[in-house]
Amino acid sequence: MSRELDIPAVRSASYEADPQEVHRVLLLYSGGLDTSVMLKWIQDAYHAEVVCLTVNLGQPGEDYAVIREKAMRLGALECHVVDAREHFARDYLVPAIRANALYGSGYPLFTALGRPLIAELAVEHARASGCDTVAHGCTGKGNDQVRIEATIATLAPELKVIAPVRSWQMGREEELAYAREHGIPIKASQGTESTAPYSIDDNLWGRSSEGRWIEDLAHAPEDDVFQLVTRPEDAPEQAALLELGFERGVPVTLDAERLGLVELIERVAELGARHGVGIVDHVEDRIVGLKVRDVYEAPAAAIILPAHRELERLVCTIHQNQFKPELDRQWAYLVYAGLWWEPLRGDLDAYMESVNERVTGTIGVKLYKGHARVVTRSSPNAVYDASLASFSQSGGLFSQTAAPGFIELFSLQSRMAWRLRNDAHRE
Numbered sequence: 001m002s003r004e005l006d007i008p009a010v011r012s013a014s015y016e017a018d019p020q021e022v023h024r025v026l027l028l029y030s031g032g033l034d035t036s037v038m039l040k041w042i043q044d045a046y047h048a049e050v051v052c053l054t055v056n057l058g059q060p061g062e063d064y065a066v067i068r069e070k071a072m073r074l075g076a077l078e079c080h081v082v083d084a085r086e087h088f089a090r091d092y093l094v095p096a097i098r099a100n101a102l103y104g105s106g107y108p109l110f111t112a113l114g115r116p117l118i119a120e121l122a123v124e125h126a127r128a129s130g131c132d133t134v135a136h137g138c139t140g141k142g143n144d145q146v147r148i149e150a151t152i153a154t155l156a157p158e159l160k161v162i163a164p165v166r167s168w169q170m171g172r173e174e175e176l177a178y179a180r181e182h183g184i185p186i187k188a189s190q191g192t193e194s195t196a197p198y199s200i201d202d203n204l205w206g207r208s209s210e211g212r213w214i215e216d217l218a219h220a221p222e223d224d225v226f227q228l229v230t231r232p233e234d235a236p237e238q239a240a241l242l243e244l245g246f247e248r249g250v251p252v253t254l255d256a257e258r259l260g261l262v263e264l265i266e267r268v269a270e271l272g273a274r275h276g277v278g279i280v281d282h283v284e285d286r287i288v289g290l291k292v293r294d295v296y297e298a299p300a301a302a303i304i305l306p307a308h309r310e311l312e313r314l315v316c317t318i319h320q321n322q323f324k325p326e327l328d329r330q331w332a333y334l335v336y337a338g339l340w341w342e343p344l345r346g347d348l349d350a351y352m353e354s355v356n357e358r359v360t361g362t363i364g365v366k367l368y369k370g371h372a373r374v375v376t377r378s379s380p381n382a383v384y385d386a387s388l389a390s391f392s393q394s395g396g397l398f399s400q401t402a403a404p405g406f407i408e409l410f411s412l413q414s415r416m417a418w419r420l421r422n423d424a425h426r427e
Ligand code: ARG
Pocket: 109, 111, 112, 142, 143, 144, 199, 200, 201, 208, 210, 284, 294
């Protein structure tokens, strides 16, 4: 039977839902304004049932009981809350650490790493609760829609997608009005029409803010954006030292205490945040073509990534060290671009794992007023011999008398080319 729906059936992709076929929707629910409005709106506009899924990736300060209760009060059929922190750390952050993953040389990819996992869980829960469609709250201008929809279309070709924010043509004021009209609670922090909040996304690995003055590239960061990291100028006068122990590229100890990865990351984040570490003011090339500015606070990544990179360089040869950053960059680009399930990522991971076999040892990091600096290194696999490196020692594997012969051959082609060019000049 065809239902009376006022949703236009314009679809440009095969995985987009035909409104007539939307009966039970799995909604990726955060408890915020957009997805709360969506929860009601989907029930009204599609005459469909809604099952909510809320994923805990370690975003601080969430009360999942409250989120769940809100979903149920707004008419959800069920609301599943999944604690995916371990899964996230083990299967997403470990590969990112091994790949020294930074996009655009500054963004540690926390959102980009979280989306494929959230979408993978959406598929699992949609199937288990008999949903035909997945709904998310991403806009039509961001990377997140790409990451989520690419994942769903890859893993579950039978499921369809709706993205109400892309099509419902409600601005912030209309959303607030809709919320008031439908008894959807509005938090004070969600502001009024004139003081919209920043658009925030966060998890264990970092926090991003977008919107408001951040869109004005000439506007320096205002203090109220920093909700995680202490402003460097307010950080303690006293520096802190921490020591990270790695096994096969994975951080396993903090100051010699063995910790699970989630706890280790949380503790490192706390130390970094206290010392003002991990602020990144980043203009970045989105995959959908736009350049957008983000303010990131990623204290754990700002300590763990440089420590890992340092240890990796110590145990690798000059040739590995020349090569790996190119693959690291490719890895970060694929993940940023939402192609988590692309086979090339698996190929690259195999290389990352192979290199990281030897990335075992400890790195000491000094934290001081916004900076994290590596100050000590030690590894049984270091391709380093203090006696060879020393100015005062001679002999052993290194022969100083062989150096001039090396220089003659090593510089041969460059010298020949130089001469040819200069001779041509003189003629
Ligand atoms: N620019 C980052 C990215 O594309 C962060 C996006 C934050 N997402 C959000 N919905 N606020 O991964």
